[in-house]
Amino acid sequence: MKIRQIKLTPGVEWVEIEDVGLRILCGCPADIVKHLMRRGLIIETLIGDVPAETGPNMILISDMTLQGGEFCNLAEFPVLQMLYKQGMLLPRHPNNTGRKPLLMGLEDQLQAQLNYIHRGNYGLISKEELLATGMDDDLADTMMRIKTHFAFGEIRPPSELLDCLPLDHHDTEIAPGVMIKRITLNKYRLDYDGEHVIIDMNLPEGESYKSPYPLGMHHVSREYFSVIHSGEGDGWDIDRPCMGSLLSFQGKLYLIDAGPNLGAILNSLSLSVNELDGIFHTHCHDDHFAGLTALLQSDHKLRYYATPYVRSAVTKKLSALLSIDEEEFGNYFDISDLETNVWRDIGGLGVMPVVSPHPVENTIFKFSVLGPKGHYTYNHLADIAADRVLDDMVDNATETSGMTREYCEVVKQEYRTYANLKKIDIGGGLIHGDAIDFAEDTSNKLVLAHVNRDLTTDERKIGSGAEFGTADVLIPASQDYLRRQAYRYLQSYFPTLSNSKLQILLNNRLRKLNPHEILIQQGEPVGELLLVLSGNAEEISNESHEVVRLTAGDFLGELPALQGTEANATFRATSFLSVLVIPSQQYLAFIDQYADRHLIEDLARKRLWLRNTWLFNEGLSYPVHNRVANSMMMSELEDGLVPENEDNQNIIRILDSGVIKRFSDDNVLETLRSGDFFNEGRAIFNVVPKSHWLTIGSAQVWDIPADVIDDIPIVRWKLLETFRRRVQTVRDANLTAPVHTTVEA
DSSP: OOOEEEEEETTEEEEEEGGGTEEEEEOBOTTHHHHHHHTTSSOEEEETTEEEEOOOSEEEOOSOSEETTEESBOOHHHHHIIIIISOSSSTTOTTOSSOOOEEEEOHHHHHHHHHHHHHHHHSSOSHHHHHTTTOOHHHHHHHHHHHHHHTTTOOOOGGGTOEEEEOOSSOEEEETTEEEEEEETTEEEEEETTEEEEEEOOOOTTOOOOOSSOOOOOOOOOOSEEEEEEEOBOTTOSSSOBSEEEEEETTEEEEEOOOTTHHHHHHHTTOOGGGEEEEEOOOOSHHHHTTHHHHTTSSSOEEEEEOHHHHHHHHHHHHHHHTOOGGGGGGTEEEEEOOTTOOEEETTEEEEEEEOOOSSOOEEEEEEEEETTEEEEEEEEOSOOOHHHHHHHHHTOOSSSOOOHHHHHHHHHHHHOOOSEEEEEOOOTTTSOOGGGGTTOOOSEEEEESOSSOOOHHHHHHOBOOOTTOEEEEEOOOSOHHHHHHHHHHHHHSTTSOHHHHHHHHSSOEEEEOTTOEEEOTTSBOOEEEEEEESOEEEEOTTTOOEEEEOTTOEETHHHHHHTOBOSSEEEESSOEEEEEEEHHHHHHHHHHHSOHHHHHHHHHHHHHHHTSSTTSBSOOHHHHHHHHHHOEEEEEOSEEOOOSGGGTTEEEEEEEEEEEEEETTEEEEEEOTTOEEOHHHHTTOOOOSSEEEEEEEEEEEEEEHHHHTTOHHHHHHHHHHHHHHHHHHHHTTOSSOOOOSSOO
16 A cells, blocks of 8 residues: 555544655644654654654645534644754754745635734734733734744745645645545545545534543542642643643632643543633633633633734634634623733732733733632743843844843843742743742742653752642631532522522532432432532433433433433443432422423423534533523424525524535535534624525424624534535535635625
């Protein structure tokens, strides 16, 4: 066999032809470089006496920007690996032959990748863009000088570093005798010397991109003020997540940065994204950015805390990657801008961002909380610059790059500020910190991070390491935050009932369950209802074989308890799980006395139906499901063309029964069955569709007002993924010109 093909992980393949020196990475989701390293497809080597790494020299990117709710094309780190670790850009390196990394794929996806990589390299690319964020003139000048220094004197277009090759349904030669062509969505055929392989970058149904490292299961406690260590590695560490932290304050949880595999990280910590209150964001490099997709799979908008210039750089990078308008960012996050060098009080949690020199806009964060003995502080120093790097910017300053000695010393002083706990990037090189610079730091505890190796002997004398899932408790809790959470959930279920009545249900025991433990068995009576307070679970039905992801806020076993039937599904814990246990008999008596049983049963039936649809089958808590269920209205559709008028312009339509087909001219593009949805283009993205829907016979559909689900990030995210796929199928059929919308650039 002359063509070597390897499945790296669902949706990603490796194709190699040794005869012509061809090594193609097919698909590049987050952390794919670590998968390549684990499989031995990237290894350290020597060319003569010059160190280098092996790896891909071409990337075939996915036709889709999103699959399974996650980014499909994050080429930033694979490209960096080719340019710097393989040596394709390094002066006088034997691998620097003039050949550039090659990206292949659909033309619009290639352009999106170039724009995204450009923003990943530089962030905001002009003084005008900095000023547009409200930055003052002097700081904008300083940041542009720093940015220019890191860019070796000039901000260059990505086309100088990369080659791009658009592909279509015709054979294209990519190496001597090697031909490739696109067959259909995410499928390509590659031929060489009488052999061929089919490359399939589609994620199988129900699959997701896999984490390259195992994390185990951990159970974190909510403290008054603590730091949970959720990542101490860097973008090249195959054993640990990238540098990040989880802040617990008064039982609320805040992320600091969103690195790759964030969904797996949260599940390993026995948390769901619905339990988070917000994120503090330092900068837009992929190892701190790629996990944003996990945050978009929440049932509520998380608060997004960053300086306006960091937010602008993140927004521009995300918009470039997805080819969406920058205003879309506000549809997924509750934006709360922070002011540089100014303390902000967030319900008792003090936070102050401080500029840190970096190729892109970047801040360190200082946190402060008033405790029994004064203020307790945590400083998070991600992607800082070493003293030698800062000094070099002064010593080699020009009219357009570098910094003044005065500003250099200000930066150093900010890094050295005392804290009870300080986490420090010691990644070294041209854009990261060095541990030696903190040898005289008087902080109580230093945690050294952002490396892909063990700490050296000298580093171990300076600071500590931190195991994933461990915590530093600065102010312990003296109250039960989980029981407070239970009260908030019950209050949202029964908003008209007083606190004293809710205490009837609250005065039950809390229970912690182990991962993989069966909570309720299908076919057995439901003696106890379980209100999930923290952690993740799943619902498995013998009839449908569907697996539904359950999170904090879900109420397990309610419908069979109300109807007096046996459980219609099996419920299992997928992490450590904290629940409030409510006896079924007590709950039924409570409903009969204080609520409308028929209304609650009707809502429960509608919730069950929603859970059997892909759009609503995961990540939505009980209160959010109730809000959607309350808004549902049934419509009858007659045989023939589904009318498009003002009455259905602002609704999402979900098929309950019957068959509906999507047509363009006489071509059938899609057939909908029960649970499938349509009309998202008009209702959510303000797009006049390029295809039409036809009812075969008669059909019943549930209509849900767009404004009910427009602010549910996970639902909007799924609508965007489906909308993108539908736009691409129209293009593939060559039935219309390219679609230009508020979502499609």
